[in-house]
Each structure stands twice: as structure tokens, then as C-alpha cells.
Amino acid sequence: MPGQYTTTVETLIECRSCGFPLAHEFADLGHSPLANRFVPASDREDPENRHKLCAKVCGNCFLVQLDTVISAAELFSDYDYAYYSSYSTTWLEHARRYAEQVNERFGLGPDSLVIEVASNDGYLLRNFVAKGVPVLGVEPAANVAEGAIKAGIQTDVEFFGESYAKQKLAAGFSADVMVANNVLAHVPNIHDFVEGFKTLLKPTGVATFEFQHLLNIVKLVQFDTIYHEHYSYLSLLSIEQIFARHGLRVFDVQELSTHGGSLRVFVSHETGSGLAEDASVAAVRAKELEAGLADLNTYSGFQTKIEIIKSDFRAFLAQAQREGKSIVGYGAAAKGTTFLNFCDVSASDLEYVADRSAAKQTLLLPGNHIPVVPPEQIFETKPDYILVLAWNLIDEIRAQLSGVGDWGAKLVVAVPKMELIAPQ
Ligand SMILES: [Zn+2]
Structure with a gap:
């Protein structure tokens, strides 16, 4: 059962670079599933492990680092690593x-x-x-x-x-x-x-x-x-x-x-x-x-900024739902797991997430279990909004989705702030 695994979790109390006590919080993202641990559809009902996700900054060398350390062997070789x-x-x-x-x-x-x-x-x-x-x-x-x-x-x-x-x-x-x-x-x-x-x-x-x-x-x-x-x-x-x-x-x-x-x-x-x-x-x-x-x-002002992104995105979701608009995601990247989890997005908020990687297309996103589908599905279901989770590839994605303007769909980017973008 991929969602339930034994894991070695350690809490870091000293900076991994210089050994100084790690005392200053940068971003507290609550508890999150492992971002690349996609779930087979057959395991949909199984409970999933979540781990504390909190980044701290060293007051001596200014290295930002997680204070929860999950062993690398478990993260990168113990399961079907979905990133190609x-x-x-x-x-x-x-x-x-x-x-x-x-x-x-x-x-x-x-x-x-x-x-x-x-x-x-x-x-x-x-x-x-x-x-x-x-x-x-x-x-x-x-x-x-x-x-x-x-x-x-x-x-x-x-x-x-x-x-x-x-x-x-x-x-x-x-x-x-x-x-x-x-x-x-x-x-x-x-x-x-x-x-x-x-x-x-x-x-x-x-x-x-x-x-x-x-x-x-x-x-x-x-x-x-x-x-x-x-x-x-x-x-x-x-x-x-x-x-x-x-x-x-x-x-x-x-x-x-x-x-x-x-x-x-x-x-x-x-x-x-x-x-x-x-x-x-x-x-x-x-x-x-x-x-x-x-x-x-x-570093200390960062948490307030991410809370604003969350509340702005939740407000957009609520408004779109009131208006009966359909919303899907694009780009099943690891950053999508963090974003959707932190913003409490569930499978009832986002119908599916489209991704070009065939290896991910039969799987569910970690945590919320939103299904990953091929991009062609966007052209079949014609959603009103497409949330671009892989915002770093926005130019490439705008080109890939150039046809969605035909039915008036808008691309949505939520980081660093809410923005509606017309397809190319
Ligand atoms: Zn340090």
C-alpha cells in the first residue's frame, strides 16, 4: 500500500550546514503527504501518511532548511519515482x-x-x-x-x-x-x-x-x-x-x-x-x-504572505463554485501537492489535474486523491478555469493549451498572486 509506509522521520535541531541551533521559522505548511508519492487508483480509500512540513532559517549561515527529515532512501528509491x-x-x-x-x-x-x-x-x-x-x-x-x-x-x-x-x-x-x-x-x-x-x-x-x-x-x-x-x-x-x-x-x-x-x-x-x-x-x-x-x-514576514495567497485562492474557488464554473488543474508537479494541500483543496474543488507524463496518468495526486488525466481530457470536458500548478512552465503551457480560448476558458495562476491569464 503506497500510502502507508514505514519511514524514518527525524527532527533537525541544528543547521545541516554550520551546526548552529535551528530556531527561526520561515514557512509552516502544516502536515503534508510526500509530494511525489502518487497513489494508484486502487488505493484510493487507504489512509495516507502525512508529515510536518516546516522550513526554518539558520541565524548564523542563513541556510533555509526543513526541520523534518525523511530519509532519502525512502523518498527517492523505495517507490516508483514519478518524475522524468x-x-x-x-x-x-x-x-x-x-x-x-x-x-x-x-x-x-x-x-x-x-x-x-x-x-x-x-x-x-x-x-x-x-x-x-x-x-x-x-x-x-x-x-x-x-x-x-x-x-x-x-x-x-x-x-x-x-x-x-x-x-x-x-x-x-x-x-x-x-x-x-x-x-x-x-x-x-x-x-x-x-x-x-x-x-x-x-x-x-x-x-x-x-x-x-x-x-x-x-x-x-x-x-x-x-x-x-x-x-x-x-x-x-x-x-x-x-x-x-x-x-x-x-x-x-x-x-x-x-x-x-x-x-x-x-x-x-x-x-x-x-x-x-x-x-x-x-x-x-x-x-x-x-x-x-x-x-x-x-524571513519572519514570509508566513503572512503565504496565508494571503491561500485566502485569495480560497475566495476565488468559492466565487467560481457559486457561479457554477468548472475548474481543473494542469501540471501534476510536486509543487502542486504542496499548494493544493496547504490551500485545503479537495477532489470536489478540482475535477482532475491534466499532465503530459504517461507515467502519472492513471494515478491520483497525493493527499487529496484528485485523478491525473491526459491533457486531451481538457478539450473533451471544456472547463471554465484551468489552474496552472506548474507555474514555472507557464509559457510552454499557454502554447500547449492555445485551443482552450475557443470556449472562453481562462488559465489561473495563484503564485505569487491570483491572476487570470488568457491562453495564447
Ligand atoms: Zn547554519
Whole structure:
């Protein structure tokens, strides 16, 4: 029964980065089911585990982190992990451009090695393979890694950390480029993880990390990106302190539009890499300080903002229901679980959630058990409102739903504030 599982839940009382007592609340989202644990329709009536979902901020290093820690093995490999990168065209294009840029900038070739941690189904590494650059993927979810292996992309089914890195180093592996996109936040033991990069990176090697930027979470009230799989919420301010403890330094940083606003940091060994620090590093540092990321007052006002989003959305739902309008959702993303759960949305409020991923289409959303259906159903049932849960893909979704204007449907985005958007 997927909804009922035994789990190791720990409460974090010290900062996972610096060890300082964790005392300041950032966002309390009540109790929530695991965001990616979709439920088979046959288990509809089974009770489901819920866990406290509360993010705190460290008053010393300003790392935002969950204080409820569910073991990573249970989150990522013990069940059918429903997230496959390859389904978003925006993300595939992002990966292709990254490979192009890195290949050129660091002069990669047939003697180089690119290692990607959390390499998923090989969506990114295949761009390097196409250019004749040797690659190694590391992916803990066996069913996801299988896709990469079938496509001929060398992949280890492993959790990445210092012990794995040492084994590979002993076996003769060392990397010119290491990539970790949207994985730092998923790592409970961030020091062990980062030390693995220190170990496997050649003296002149470069590691790049992409993560959702806390600056945007704070400024754009992206509270729905908080869920149990995300242990940490990162800024340049907090991550530089982590790298420094492992003899690594950030020498370049790019601001990206992905996932509602991300950072891509370029990291090298502290000494000997020959790579000068780009002006972008000081610029982003200054931007974060200006936005108050080193000031506890910035964090303490967040809860009020998310309560306003909830009450505005509930008011919209009530109004639409009074008017007899039909409402469905689009994008069965993890952030949808947090949003719908926090806003107390039930299967009677939202008829279904459409999603392009075939793997999710027979399943129910965690917690509220709203069914996931193929997008074609929107064109059959012709709803009045389509709530876009995956708001980070709004441009792509507007294009996919361009036909819904024919019957006057409106797209609804609730984060950072309620907005009705005409389809393209
Ligand atoms: Zn700390």
C-alpha cells in the first residue's frame, strides 16, 4: 500500500550546514503527504501518511532548511519515482544549451570526462555523448536510470557521496566537468555530497550546480517549492560557506529563469585551477544582501504572505463554485501537492489535474486523491478555469493549451498572486 509506509522521520535541531541551533521559522505548511508519492487508483480509500512540513532559517549561515527529515532512501528509491525530466521541452532545451556552452568554454573532447550526479534518464548527458565526450551518470532511482542505460549512457545506480566518489577515484575516474542540476536541495547530508565533488574533480576541473534561488522563493513567495524532498533552499550566501569548508570556491554565477528563477554556480578547487573570479559573483552577493537574505526580519514576514495567497485562492474557488464554473488543474508537479494541500483543496474543488507524463496518468495526486488525466481530457470536458500548478512552465503551457480560448476558458495562476491569464 503506497500510502502507508514505514519511514524514518527525524527532527533537525541544528543547521545541516554550520551546526548552529535551528530556531527561526520561515514557512509552516502544516502536515503534508510526500509530494511525489502518487497513489494508484486502487488505493484510493487507504489512509495516507502525512508529515510536518516546516522550513526554518539558520541565524548564523542563513541556510533555509526543513526541520523534518525523511530519509532519502525512502523518498527517492523505495517507490516508483514519478518524475522524468524528459517530459518538459523547455527543460530539454535548457540541457542542450548548457552542454553546448560548457563544451565550448572548457574545450571538452574525447579525452575528457563529464560526470552528472542525479542524471535521471540521461536527458543532459546524451548531448555530450553526441559530441563524442565520454560521460558517466549517477542516478539513485533504478527505474529512471534504466532509460539512460538503454540509451547507451553509462550510468551507476547509486546515491552520490564521498564513499562513492572515493571508489570511482580508485577505479581511475576523475572529471573535467561535474554537473548537479536541482539535486543539492535533495541531499540530506550536503557536506558528504560536496566532498564527493572535491574528490572526483581534476585539479583544473569545474563543477556546476543549479538550484532554485532562495532570492526568488522569498521575493515571489514561491512557497509551493517547499516539500519534503527539498531539504535545503539555497542562496549564494549559504552555498559559498558550504563549498569553502571543502576547499572549493565559486568563480562564476549565472542567473537563470528555470524553476521560477535559479542560480548556476561554477565551482573549482580553491587553489590551482587558474580560473579567475568573474564579476558576476560579487554582483549576485550584493543583490542577495540588498534583498535582505542576511537579515532574519526578511524571513519572519514570509508566513503572512503565504496565508494571503491561500485566502485569495480560497475566495476565488468559492466565487467560481457559486457561479457554477468548472475548474481543473494542469501540471501534476510536486509543487502542486504542496499548494493544493496547504490551500485545503479537495477532489470536489478540482475535477482532475491534466499532465503530459504517461507515467502519472492513471494515478491520483497525493493527499487529496484528485485523478491525473491526459491533457486531451481538457478539450473533451471544456472547463471554465484551468489552474496552472506548474507555474514555472507557464509559457510552454499557454502554447500547449492555445485551443482552450475557443470556449472562453481562462488559465489561473495563484503564485505569487491570483491572476487570470488568457491562453495564447
Ligand atoms: Zn547554519
